[in-house]
Amino acid sequence: MNKKIINFWFLASLTLLAPIPAQTQPARPGTADHQRKSDQLSAAVPPLAESTVARGQEVIEHVDRTLAFPSGGTLQLHNFSGDVHITGTSGKDLVIHAVRRAERERLDHIGLDIQTSISTVTIDANKRDPAWKEHNNNVVETSFDIKVPAGAKLEVDAFSSNLDIKGVSGAERLKTFSGNIAVDAAAAGTTPRLVAETFSGGIRVRLADSVKGDVNFESFSGSFDTDLPLTPRSAGHKRGSSALTAPGGDRPLTFTTWSGQVHVTK
Numbered sequence: 041m042n043k044k045i046i047n048f049w050f051l052a053s054l055t056l057l058a059p060i061p062a063q064t065q066p067a068r069p070g071t072a073d074h075q076r077k078s079d080q081l082s083a084a085v086p087p088l089a090e091s092t093v094a095r096g097q098e099v100i101e102h103v104d105r106t107l108a109f110p111s112g113g114t115l116q117l118h119n120f121s122g123d124v125h126i127t128g129t130s131g132k133d134l135v136i137h138a139v140r141r142a143e144r145e146r147l148d149h150i151g152l153d154i155q156t157s158i159s160t161v162t163i164d165a166n167k168r169d170p171a172w173k174e175h176n177n178n179v180v181e182t183s184f185d186i187k188v189p190a191g192a193k194l195e196v197d198a199f200s201s202n203l204d205i206k207g208v209s210g211a212e213r214l215k216t217f218s219g220n221i222a223v224d225a226a227a228a229g230t231t232p233r234l235v236a237e238t239f240s241g242g243i244r245v246r247l248a249d250s251v252k253g254d255v256n257f258e259s260f261s262g263s264f265d266t267d268l269p270l271t272p273r274s275a276g277h278k279r280g281s282s283a284l285t286a287p288g289g290d291r292p293l294t295f296t297t298w299s300g301q302v303h304v305t306k
Contacts, residue, residue, distance in 0.1 A: 101140040103152050107161060109134040112210075114193040115186070116162040121200040122183035123219075128190035128207030128227060134161055135187040142180040150180045190227060202241070216241065220300075235294045242300035245293075249306045255293040262297040266304040 109115075109132060117124065122139075138152055153167035165182040172178075188194075193210040196203060199217045206224035211233035214221055220241040225232045226248045236243050247268065257264045295302045 103138040105136045107134045116195045119165040119198040137185045237296040243302045259297045
């Protein structure tokens with residue numbers, strides 16, 4: 041027999057006689073081998089960056105300031121979101137308590153700014169750092185509890201805030217886009233000066249029993265309700281628009297809504 045053929049058959053027989061390796065069985069859950077394989081798999085998949093899987097934690101910051109308020113002066117307040125409470129007192133100072141809520145980075149770059157002049161104190165709840173490059177989350181929710189001298193004038197401009205004002209006898213201009221306005225203007229006596237405007241909220245006002253003045257109401261689909269003896273008269277062409285006049289009055293009361301109700305009581 042040829043020598044090459046003999047060698048071939050010899051090697052083939054060695055291959056057939058070699059032990060067959062056992063099939064690998066999957067590790068059962070709960071066993072040490074299963075845990076080891078799980079750890080190896082976890083190590084093979086890099087974790088996501090923390091900023092992509094978790095939102096920043098909200099931080100609550102309290103701000104308290106007391107300032108001398110100019111006699112007969114004006115308080116201007118600009119806010120985006122957060123309820124506003126302002127109370128007229130017998131004191132001479134402006135007392136501000138503010139609660140700010142946002143992530144730490146936003147609080148660091150969007151400040152509560154207070155500016156004073158001879159006749160005006162201006163509060164801006166969202167004074168942005170011009171060097172900060174974030175453009176999406178650039179608002180800090182801020183709620184206010186403010187005490188002013190009763191004779192102060194108020195100019196409040198907010199977006200998503202409920203406004204609650206009481207005890208102020210000075211002229212008031214109050215505006216919010218998505219919020220209710222509640223005003224107790226009885227302290228203003230017979231000649232209150234009040235302009236209140238909201239888009240989707242309602243307006244509720246309490247006046248002195250002996251109030252005098254022109255009362256203008258303008259709304260698209262809202263309604264006007266009052267306990268006072270006021271006589272309506274035509275004003276403009278908007279749907280639901282009317283003006284109400286109290287005989288003998290000389291100072292305006294103006295209420296504007298889009299869909300909210302205005303209720304005036306005494």
